[in-house]
Amino acid sequence: MSNALENVKASGLELKALAKTFGSHPALHPTTLAFPAGRFTTILGPSGCGKSTTLMLIAGIESPTSGTVLLDGKDITHEPIGKRHIGIVFQDYALFPNMTVAQNIVYGLKAQKASDAQCARRLEQMLELTKLKGLQHRYPSELSGGQQQRVAIARALAPHPRLLLLDEPLSALDAWSRASIGAQLKAIQQAAGVTTIMVTHDRHEALSLADFVVVMNAGRVEQAASPVEIYDTPASEFVAAFVGGMNTVRISSINDGAPTGIRYSDVRLARATEASLSQPFTFVGQVEDLEFMGDAVRVTVLLNDFKTKITADALRARTDAEVFQKSALIAVELPASAWRTWSRQ
Ligand SMILES: Nc1ncnc2c1ncn2[C@@H]1O[C@H](COP(=O)(O)OP(=O)(O)OP(=O)(O)O)[C@@H](O)[C@H]1O
Ligand SMILES: [Mg+2]
Known part of the structure; x- marks a missing residue:
């Protein structure tokens, strides 16, 4: 035009x-x-x-x-x-x-x-x-x-x-x-x-x-x-x-407890096994909620510090189905490569 x-x-x-x-x-x-x-x-x-x-x-x-x-x-x-x-x-x-x-x-x-x-x-x-x-x-x-x-x-x-x-x-x-x-x-x-x-x-x-x-x-x-x-x-x-899609965590083992952002899509969920739980920055969590989004599923997990809630968007095809059962105990990896910090809070 x-x-x-x-x-x-x-x-x-x-x-x-x-x-x-x-x-x-x-x-x-x-x-x-x-x-x-x-x-x-x-x-x-x-x-x-x-x-x-x-x-x-x-x-x-x-x-x-x-x-x-x-x-x-x-x-x-x-x-x-x-x-x-x-x-x-x-x-x-x-x-x-x-x-x-x-x-x-x-x-x-x-x-x-x-x-x-x-x-x-x-x-x-x-x-x-x-x-x-x-x-x-x-x-x-x-x-x-x-x-x-x-x-x-x-x-x-x-x-x-x-x-x-x-x-x-x-x-x-x-x-x-x-x-x-x-x-x-x-x-x-x-x-x-x-x-x-x-x-x-x-x-x-x-x-x-x-x-x-x-x-x-x-x-x-x-x-x-x-x-x-x-x-x-x-x-x-x-x-x-405000823009959304990102967790903010305050965990002592991550950035010395400073507020740290991790995108929903960067969180890795896996079955809780000895191997998965031995990965760095991996926590045990319990699945609290699931939201079906087509190819992906949005999973809300409560970590075993009983205060940190993590939201993860996981591709259904790439993740073990067991991870998506409500109340299941799973491994939640918050990979260091995905951490974001802010100069202003
Ligand atoms: N004519 C006015 N007299 C006094 N206060 C005002 C006046 N207009 C706006 N304000 C105040 O200024 C602030 C900013 O208002 P503004 O209308 O710019 O907000 P906004 O971001 O457009 O909000 P919304 O999304 O609700 O439209 C508010 O606290 C509002 O109460
Ligand atoms: Mg306005």
């Missing part, structure tokens, strides 16, 4: 010591961060960690307590929202109910005093990009949630924004639609080439859609990196726990 934002170069966004305090509550501690131009960034974190605040500071809906927002190297911190040329999509779509799909999509262009011919051309491009052809004469109430969401995206993209900001745009959809609209959103973003930032608290969505992931906690950025880096080398125990 051709670049639907012809002649528009993807914009780079930078935050310099950007901070926001509501009363005495620091919603965003001074944050310095660069968002890659033309890429899809997700901001991930628990409720109340400052995701929406960050987005609203970028959009100009809120003004910061201190710090600057730079778009293409230019300070836009005090630029009014209407002059920033930023497309925004919120969770509840907020389409104009008394306007058709077509009227919704060209709304921003009309406000910019684009000619009828320009509006018609852009409408065609947007309908094609968001696969809404044939629906342009319908009203929002005559569309599914996913179709409404695509109209909201088309409306935000139509006026050639320099940035596209989305705050939990998929959260009102069911799981199946979420995955499908998420993939479509990613395809639309790639075709349009617009620098995009999407807030989500869904870790799977954050990692699967993004080129770049920002993990936030309590008003701070814990890590900003590619999805692979975030998953493979979490910068803190918080990131590891």
Whole structure:
């Protein structure tokens, strides 16, 4: 597909010591961060960690307590929202109910005093990009949630924004639609080439859609990196726990008791035999729970210190079936090659 934002170069966004305090509550501690131009960034974190605040500071809906927002190297911190040329999509779509799909999509262009011919051309491009052809004469109430969401995206993209900001745009959809609209959103973003930032608290969505992931906690950025880096080398125990799939153990024989991460898939389970139990960093454990996941099984084991719980994802074909019996005593190897430690806790 051709670049639907012809002649528009993807914009780079930078935050310099950007901070926001509501009363005495620091919603965003001074944050310095660069968002890659033309890429899809997700901001991930628990409720109340400052995701929406960050987005609203970028959009100009809120003004910061201190710090600057730079778009293409230019300070836009005090630029009014209407002059920033930023497309925004919120969770509840907020389409104009008394306007058709077509009227919704060209709304921003009309406000910019684009000619009828320009509006018609852009409408065609947007309908094609968001696969809404044939629906342009319908009203929002005559569309599914996913179709409404695509109209909201088309409306935000139509006026050639320099940035596209989305705050939990998929959260009102069911799981199946979420995955499908998420993939479509990613395809639309790639075709349009617009620098995009999407807030989500869904870790799977954050990692699967993004080129770049920002993990936030309590008003701070814990890590900003590619999805692979975030998953493979979490910068803190918080990131590891939040992104998931990793045990954190505190066992005196491992790293002198310092918190140590071990991926579910790196734990090795075996029948408890003299040979298996004589391996280094191998413990006796009792199977507490099993979750069938197709080719793999997720096993929860309580080690014989009676306090360390280990979760392991084991391939059924590669592991002795006896290991998967509830209450069975098994050998749990936490191989040293898989240990991860964090400089920050
Ligand atoms: N207008 C406001 N006045 C006072 N406090 C606010 C305001 N907006 C946000 N906050 C506080 O700032 C913190 C960050 O809020 P924010 O909306 O950015 O969180 P979030 O990460 O988007 O959370 P969620 O996932 O629940 O949407 C919260 O503690 C919130 O209560
Ligand atoms: Mg929010």
